[in-house]
Amino acid sequence: MNTFLSLAHKAAQDEYLKFVADNLAAMAQDLDQGRTSCKDALALLARAGYLGINVPTSYGGRGGTLLDLTLFAEIISGYAAGLGLALASHYTVVELLLQSGTEQQKSRYLPLLAKGELLGAQAFSEVNAGSDYKAITTEVKVSGSNASINGAKAWVVNGEIAQLLAVLAKDGTNLSLWLVDIEPGAAPAGIKVGPARSKLGMRASVVNDLTFVDHAVALDNRVGGADVKADQVEKALLNALDVSKTVMAGAALGLADRALELSAERARTHEQFGQSISKFQGIQWKLADLSMDRHAAQMLTYRAAWSQADEPEKFHQYAAMAKMFAAKVARVHSSEAVQVFGVMGASLEEDVERLYRDAKLTELFEGTSEYQKVIIKEELGV
Template sequence: MPDRSFLNWPFFEDRHRDLAERLEAWCEANLPVAHDDIDAACRELVAMLGRDGWLKPTAVDPENPQPLDVRTLCITRETLARHDGLADFAFAMQGLGTGAISLFGNDAQKEWLRQTRTGKAISAFALSEPRSGSDVANMDMEARKTSKGYVLSGEKTWISNGGIADFYVVFARTGEAPGAKGLSAFLVPADTPGLSVAERLEVIAPHPLARLKFDNVEVPATAMIGKAGDGFRVAMSVLDVFRSTVGAAALGFARRALDESIKRASGRELFGAPMADLQMVQGHIADMALDVDAAALLVYRAAWTKDRGASRVTREAAMAKLYATDRAQAVIDKAVQLHGGDGVRCGHIVESLYREIRALRIYEGASDVQKVVIARQVLAGG
């Protein structure tokens, strides 16, 4: 049984504790799903999560718009990740893909949220490009204004849900000013003429990923999310909400690795005594537990701060994402070591965690970039 004592921390309300208990029971009954066909598995997970109401927190309710509750998002991601990394992915991408619409979309655009919140449509966030990953302000994709709206030309890559999404939130250069001030965001349905999947991308922990090509894709002016030139602000606002949740997913992976290591150490004998009696093993377990608790404090501090009404939590979210993902990597590496040969055996949960965690230190702001973000915030007194 994973440690649940953190739910008594003052960051949480009774509704969060109730959510954690109900979701835990749901995960035990429904996860993991078969991963033989990743696209089909993700579609199944989105449908299941939507059917049973777990996707509602990923986007605002068009009927009763309330701010996104980041603590709910984090608890959900942590719990899902502990049970099935692909379930966490399916949940997270529904939120990231619709974040711009929740925060800046008009009433017509928010109609999509009725479908994503119920699992009837899959969303995607198309920001990264072949030449500009972490350097968002340097993107090349162009949105040329016409009498009817805009024409989008260029490529996006490493797009999660690429190839299975029903629509994409796409960022492109509209040219109101140089650099970051000349970007805008658009809602583009997947069946729009000229939009194609140029390549499906395979990674060590399989997820639906693709490189997308936009060949003179025409969209109406009403496809723009927010105002022209506000694209960078839109993207950063979305990441400000969802970046801490990446740390929460890493925390879920780390908790599972710690739980598996405790079972391993308690149930295996070495040199005539339980493995858990060895001081070296105890040292590893202590380090893992310390990293898990420290990461949890940073993750839920960032989420609580945002939920309390802070306009930006750039520093807190960057710290949470950086520390939780880096330390989860260390926790899982120790788990592999404690499991010996089983830790690198294909199909073992620890081996799966080892592959799952690595990407979290790259996407939504690589660890090195988070250090730059944190330093700038500290130096600026933020």
């Protein structure tokens, strides 16, 4: 298995870097502080075709792989990790359709998701059912050619701005996945959208709780079709979550990259005791450790992205490893970056303050680091 980037991936990486430098870098603080909206930023990405990176060209997308998604999340998240989180939610819906959708569902939704005419959001988690997804209480009742959903979903990324929700609900005792359409600008019948949550970090994203009260959905919108089996639903769910974890690992990498870049620049340019602080061995060793950790996290994350297609039997394990390790590296890097900056690291004027807040959330969203260890130990058979 070649874990290094192909020429095509390197070309895409250069394209992403230029796009972010030209379009997003200057608005990073505005996104964090609410002066520029997540919706407007995602519209910018949609016009550039980046909401359809993993949509096949036959459906109007760019035909990219999970590695392409991960590279984009890595580059964008150094400036706006909240957008990386928003993309992870959107790409999860795309992945569900790609892996488990009927041809009718793919033909109907994928072209619109690719163009950004629809923004996707996964609505899986509940207050008492996060990583323990089997504990959900949201129910769907099927009657003839229609169904109705009742229940409450928590921490739905893109909740108030999405036009297509992927909702996890119980049909009796079995899990089921449903595609829920929301008309742009309309108050959806049977869905109450809670206020946007105030968050520690990743403030460029919008997160809401959703309550479903007898929300009607067509039977045709059951992911996989009316005859889909329970084990197929769980397989589709886990694959989609692993994609989301890998994209989030990419976002964590982006935060670590930016933290290291800013730390090195600060060390070269800031003087104490008559010399730049880069001359002090304590700073040198700190940066060396950060560089080593960053490269290790990158290799593990890229391997997870490669494994979806090349080693699918290992994907679940590698996604958990990548997400946990990259998130830890991001947290440590951002904390050390604040330390290198000294008291200026606590200033809202400095990017490292935002990186510090954003990095912590990579250990929480898309499954806590503790739960990733549970997955890893299960893969070991212990």
